[in-house]
Amino acid sequence: MSIDTATGEEAPAELSSERVKGIFSSIATKYERFNALSSFGAYRLWLAGMMRQAAIGPDDDVIDIAGGTGDVTFACARAKAPRHIQCTDLVPEMLAVARAHYADGAAGAVPVDFETVDAQDIPYPDASYDALTMAYGIRNMPERERALAEMFRVLRPGGTFTCLEFSTPPNRLWRGLYHFYLRHLIPFWGGLVTGDREGFVYLSRSIKAFPDQEAFAAMLRDAGFVDVAWKNYTGGIAAVHTARKPE
C-alpha cells in the first residue's frame, strides 16, 4: 500500500515522492542550519544516542539509508570506524553536500561511497550489508512496507538495523506542547531559515502522521526483524528503534 506521508491516508506513491524530492532538492544547502536551530541542538544528542544504540563493528559494511547531507554516515565513521559505508539518498542535491563534507575529511580514514538510491527499490544484491542506519528517512517514504522489505533483504543474516525518527511523546502534556511547537513554530523557523515555509508545514504534518513507537516496532516485526526495541529521547520526541535480521 502507498500513502500520502503528510496524512497517512492511502494515495499514489508519486504524490509523496515528488513532494519530497522538491523539498529536499531545494533546501539541501540550508538543511543542516535548519536542523541545528529548530531542535535547539537536540538532534546532536539524538544522533549520539543513535550511535550508542547501533551495534556496528570495525569489520562491518554499513549502508546508510536516506543519508542526506551525511550526518549519520560521518557520525558512524567517527564512532564506529567500520570497514566501509555506503551513503545513499533519493535526492542528489543532498548527497552533493555530503560528498563535499567527505572531501573535507568528515569520515576520517573510513571509505565512503555515495549513490542516489530510492530505499523502496534498493539496487544492491541480497545480504550485502552487516548493518543499516537510517535517520528521519522512513517517515518520508510512501511505500514503507516495501522499503522495510528492501532494507531487510540487503542485510546479511544477523545484520543490525538502527533507525532514528521523530516519534510520539507518551506524556499527554508534553505531547500537547510539542504538537503546538510543530504546528506553529516549525513552519515559522523553517520559512525563516530556508525561505520554504510549505516544506516545513509538510514536516510538521508528516511527523504527526507517523506511527508511534509501538506501531513502528510492529511494522519492523512484520518485515521479519527480530529483537525489536526502542529508546525514547527528549520524552519521546525522537526514538531510536533497533532490530536484527535473524541468523
Ligand SMILES: C[S@@+](CC[C@H](N)C(=O)[O-])C[C@H]1O[C@@H](n2cnc3c(N)ncnc32)[C@H](O)[C@@H]1O
Ligand atoms: C530529514 S532528511 C535526513 C537526512 C539524514 N539522514 C540526517 O539525519 O540528516 C530525509 C532524507 O530522506 C531522503 N529520502 C526521502 N525519501 C527517500 C527514499 N524513498 N529513499 C531514499 N531517501 C529518501 C530525502 O532525500 C532526505 O535527504
